[in-house]
Amino acid sequence: MAQQTYTVTGMTCEHCVRSVTEEVGAIDGVTDVAVDLPTGEVVVTSDQELGADEMRAAVEEAGYQLTA
Structure with a gap:
């Protein structure tokens, strides 16, 4: 298992959190997505390390x- 932390800007509400969680969670191998709205921190747990381009696209x- 790999765990990576990213920072996402532009999120302002719980709908934003759900949208990011849904898109990132759809990446192959992702097993968990935890989004902290106040800081914009997104912690992704996956079977393998994700590529930056894949994460950026989601x-x-x-x-x-x-x-x-």
Whole structure:
């Protein structure tokens, strides 16, 4: 199992959290997504380490920006 932490900007409400959780959770191998709205921190647990492009694409599909 791998766990990676990212920072996402643009989230302002629980709907935002659900959107990011849903899109990131749809990536193959992802087993858990934990989003902290106040800080924008997104912790992703997966079977293997995710590529930055894959994560960025999922976050952008949800309508937000991956900053770290």
